[in-house]
Amino acid sequence: MIFRGLRITFRKSCNFENSNQIFCGLIKTTYFRSPLFINLIEAIYIEGTRKTPSISLDPKGIIKIEGRSIPEDAELFFKDVISWMDSYVGSNNGSTRIDLAFEYLNSGTSKVVLQMLKSLKDLVASGHKLSINWYYEEGDDDILERGEYYASILGLPISFIEVE
Numbered sequence: 001m002i003f004r005g006l007r008i009t010f011r012k013s014c015n016f017e018n019s020n021q022i023f024c025g026l027i028k029t030t031y032f033r034s035p036l037f038i039n040l041i042e043a044i045y046i047e048g049t050r051k052t053p054s055i056s057l058d059p060k061g062i063i064k065i066e067g068r069s070i071p072e073d074a075e076l077f078f079k080d081v082i083s084w085m086d087s088y089v090g091s092n093n094g095s096t097r098i099d100l101a102f103e104y105l106n107s108g109t110s111k112v113v114l115q116m117l118k119s120l121k122d123l124v125a126s127g128h129k130l131s132i133n134w135y136y137e138e139g140d141d142d143i144l145e146r147g148e149y150y151a152s153i154l155g156l157p158i159s160f161i162e163v164e
């Protein structure tokens with residue numbers, strides 16, 4: 001819900017043990033568009049597995065996704081990441097660096113990454129400084145071409161960095 005620049009995103013569950021709490025733990029993300037208020041988006045870190053990438057989301061402007069990404073349901077896996085990024089885009093006024101280093105990504109992940117990059121395009125339109133680093137292994141043309149595809153259709157400046 002948005003009211004005069006205030007955005008509140010509610011969690012699905014609430015712990016009612018302390019009935020004196022005004023919001024009973026419901027507030028997940030709160031921010032004001034006014035510079036007089038503090039950005040309350042929390043940092044998130046998700047440990048990578050054999051099928052999912054490690055993800056680091058820092059409200060100070062550093063976003064990292066690295067590893068293999070072949071979850072069975074990419075939209076479900078990245079749901080909280082997308083939600084965090086939507087809040088971040090609406091509240092951040094500084095600069096953002098995104099480091100993407102995929103070993104492999106399936107078609108579901110590819111679709112979600114495109115969605116994430118589209119949301120960040122709004123930052124550039126508002127004058128925000130955005131740098132995207134796309135890391136790929138030497139000789140991995142598939143990952144390189146995927147990044148080039150995103151750069152071409154979104155019109156975003158992406159730096160391609162080959163690693164050994």
